[in-house]
Amino acid sequence: MSDRTIARILKVNHAGEFGAIRIYRAQLWYAQKTTSDLVPFLLETLSHEMVHCQRFLDAMPSRDARPCNAMPLWGIGGSILGLATSLMGRNAVMVCTEAVEETVHRHLDEQMHYLTGRDEALREMVAEIQVEEVQHLRFAQSQVRPSPLNGALKALICVSTEVVIWLSTQGAVTRMVRGIRSGGN
Numbered sequence: 001m002s003d004r005t006i007a008r009i010l011k012v013n014h015a016g017e018f019g020a021i022r023i024y025r026a027q028l029w030y031a032q033k034t035t036s037d038l039v040p041f042l043l044e045t046l047s048h049e050m051v052h053c054q055r056f057l058d059a060m061p062s063r064d065a066r067p068c069n070a071m072p073l074w075g076i077g078g079s080i081l082g083l084a085t086s087l088m089g090r091n092a093v094m095v096c097t098e099a100v101e102e103t104v105h106r107h108l109d110e111q112m113h114y115l116t117g118r119d120e121a122l123r124e125m126v127a128e129i130q131v132e133e134v135q136h137l138r139f140a141q142s143q144v145r146p147s148p149l150n151g152a153l154k155a156l157i158c159v160s161t162e163v164v165i166w167l168s169t170q171g172a173v174t175r176m177v178r179g180i181r182s183g184g185n
Contacts, residue, residue, distance in 0.1 A: 006119055007065035009111050010056055012165055013126070014067055016104060017053035019074035019164070023100065024049060026082025027093050035090045041139060045097070048132045055125060063122070070167065077164055081157065088153075094143040095150050099157035101137035107165075108133065 024046040031038040060066060068074070085096040108130045115123035144150060 003063070003118065005114060006063050006122065007060075009115070009122070009126075010060050010063060010065040011068050012107070013111075014053060014056035014060070015071060015074045016107075016165070017049050017056060018071055019078035020049040020100065020104075021046065021053060022075050022078030023082035023085075023096065026079045027086045027096075030083065030086035031093070034086075035093075038090060038093060042093075045136050048136070052129045052132070055129065059122060059125065063119070070164075073164060073167065077160070081160070085153075090143075091145050091147055091150070092153060094140045095153050096157055097136055097140035098144060099154040100161055101133055101140065103158050103161045104133050105130065105137060 024042050028039065028042040028046060031042055057067065081096065085092040108126055112123050112126050112130070115126065
């Protein structure tokens with residue numbers, strides 16, 4: 001199979017999971033010292049992201065895909081985002097989770113639409129992963145407390161996530177989304 005859009009989907013998803021692992025590791029490191037009630041959620045979420053990352057990596061060879069060249073960008077960015085939101089407190093951690101997971105959810109919906117009829121095994125895998133991502137999103141949404149900073153922080157994280165996706169694929173994500181929306185390769 002040599003569908004470039006499918007290869008891009010795997011590349012972006014693998015890199016995103018790699019970044020999410022770094023976010024949750026940084027948040028977990030700090031939460032163990034300050035907000036121990038978040039530790040169970042962060043541990044569970046981290047374990048999900050690690051499995052997701054490996055599943056996308058394992059799916060790459062048979063689809064002529066390879067990991068993103070900008071993995072250090074995802075790792076450093078994720079660690080900084082995780083630590084920064086941890087330092088801002090429990091609410092910022094939940095806003096971060098909400099923002100990242102909403103962005104991921106939108107991308108996964110588009111991907112599943114594209115994969116239908118093209119790569120059912122990958123579509124099913126994305127659907128399974130999306131179930132856990134939605135659980136992370138719903139939990140975060142239920143925990144966010146009103147704050148005048150929520151909107152700005154969430155917007156900044158969403159935009160930053162989209163920018164890092166675009167940069168890491170050297171703009172290929174734009175072509176990928178166009179391919180998904182048009183039904184082409």
